[in-house]
Amino acid sequence: MSGLAARFELERGAFTLDVGFELPTCGVTTLSGPSGSGKTTILRCMAGLERPRSGSLRLDGDSWFDSDRGLDRPPHRRAVGYVTQTAHLFTHLDVRDNLLFGLRRVRERAPALTLERLAEPLGLLPLLDRDVANLSGGERQRVAIGRALLASPRLLLLDEPVSALDLAAKGEVLEAIERVLSDLTVPCVYVSHDLREAARLADRMIWLDGGRILAQGPVREVISNPRLPFAQDEDAESLLIGKVTAIDHEAGLACVGFSGGELWIAAAELPRETEVRVQIRARDVSIALERPKAISVLNILPGTITDLVQVAAAPSQVLVSLEVGESRLLSRITRRSASELGLTVGVRAWALVKSAAITK
Numbered sequence: 001m002s003g004l005a006a007r008f009e010l011e012r013g014a015f016t017l018d019v020g021f022e023l024p025t026c027g028v029t030t031l032s033g034p035s036g037s038g039k040t041t042i043l044r045c046m047a048g049l050e051r052p053r054s055g056s057l058r059l060d061g062d063s064w065f066d067s068d069r070g071l072d073r074p075p076h077r078r079a080v081g082y083v084t085q086t087a088h089l090f091t092h093l094d095v096r097d098n099l100l101f102g103l104r105r106v107r108e109r110a111p112a113l114t115l116e117r118l119a120e121p122l123g124l125l126p127l128l129d130r131d132v133a134n135l136s137g138g139e140r141q142r143v144a145i146g147r148a149l150l151a152s153p154r155l156l157l158l159d160e161p162v163s164a165l166d167l168a169a170k171g172e173v174l175e176a177i178e179r180v181l182s183d184l185t186v187p188c189v190y191v192s193h194d195l196r197e198a199a200r201l202a203d204r205m206i207w208l209d210g211g212r213i214l215a216q217g218p219v220r221e222v223i224s225n226p227r228l229p230f231a232q233d234e235d236a237e238s239l240l241i242g243k244v245t246a247i248d249h250e251a252g253l254a255c256v257g258f259s260g261g262e263l264w265i266a267a268a269e270l271p272r273e274t275e276v277r278v279q280i281r282a283r284d285v286s287i288a289l290e291r292p293k294a295i296s297v298l299n300i301l302p303g304t305i306t307d308l309v310q311v312a313a314a315p316s317q318v319l320v321s322l323e324v325g326e327s328r329l330l331s332r333i334t335r336r337s338a339s340e341l342g343l344t345v346g347v348r349a350w351a352l353v354k355s356a357a358i359t360k
Contacts (some may be wrong), residue, residue: 004155004187008045008055012183017041017052017211023204025060028181028188030219031200033208034229039191042208044229046189047082047236048075053212059154081148081156085164087140089208095143096128096226102150113150119181123172138169142176156188177201183320195230199223199239199279200359226321231282231330236319238285238330239359240278248314257356260325262299267358279360285331286301286352287320289341299353303329308338322351328353329353 007020023029031039044050046057048064051072057065064073081102089098119125122142132140132238141161141324148156161177162170180324181188192198198205198219205222207215209229223300224238225231240257247268254267256276263278268275291300302324311317311332318338322333329351343349 002060004060005056005058006042006054008042008052008057008235010041010045010052010055012041015146015211017042017045019208019213020055021120021206021213022186023189024187026187027203028190028201029204029206030202031189031191032195032198032208033209034063034191034211038211039193039208039209040159041211043082043159043189043191046114047080047157065113079154080151081151083144083148083157083161084159085140085161087137087144088289089140089143091132093132094095094128095124095130095132095135095188098132098143099124099128099146099150104150113152115150116120118149118180120148123174128211129298130223136169137165138172140258141165141169141173143182145173145177145180146226148278149184155188157187158188158190160191160193163192163194163250166246174200177274181303195223195237196279196359199237199277219282220327224321224330226307226319226330231309231319234283234311236282236330236332238280238328240280240327240329242276242278245271247272258325258327260303260327261301263301263353263356265356265358270358278356279359280329281354282319282330284353284355285329286354287322287337287341287343288350288352289347291350295352297352297354299356300352301329301353303349303351305349307345309341310335322349324351 004023008017010017023038031231033039038293041267042227045052051203054067057166064078065072083177095154124142124146202219205219205229206213215225218317220239220241222224240258245257246255249268252266252268253264256265301324303324306323307321309319317332318335322329
């Protein structure tokens, strides 16, 4: 059986973890949820740093943990790359030797990556001979990620690797992670409380609360789920995944095609065929029952209403979910507007997208 299958039950004081999930053999899965929901605990169980009361963990048919069989493979035999918020580098070694330490962990199999191949996408070539004490926070995290990858892990765990960084450093590390993960052929589990990171990096998403999984699936489906707690936020948004199909250089726009149509977005520097992710805030989407004419809004998409959810913190507003092709689009409008339009599940409508942005 290929892929990863995990089931963990654990009690710690008043907190109880009870989760089960399956992941494909490669790609990025984000564990998201409020503080104390069990994100880091799951990673520690996967790494062998925490022993669940019961459960199992299998990767490509290889059992790492099985409480029924009394099996608990120790951390050093699990071939896991684990990067936390703090880069725990060896201060007596320079950047090159910190990275090479990862290669020294590879004993029974040929390394999947070389130092030369990994240093460039992580932006580490100019830093190889530098003392780690002289690195910035973002540089230290990139070294930590490189060291974990050079150990040729069968599973990569990233526990909020950019949460302790300032905005500029966070951006540089996220760009580096994007570059290296695009070619990674092992599953990666990325813990983050920031939905923008999930929208940017993840293929799948698991949303946790109170030690339980509330939702899991393709990231664009989970992020756009109007029934999840974060959909109630003022900045709730949808995620569409598509490809650049045309460029209007004079207007400074790129046309992004996806399963439900196309969007013109300010991104003329992107070449055609570039795969992109588009974030659309729910408050930037209006609804009409007929396609408007003579209007300044460029992006008008046909869809079907699939759900209406009251915004708890704003009784005057409602969140409308529309199925647009194979994608889901959220619109935050007033209850009065929804009532006057007669919006109900199954109604055909037009989504007027006033603003959209490619994730960065």
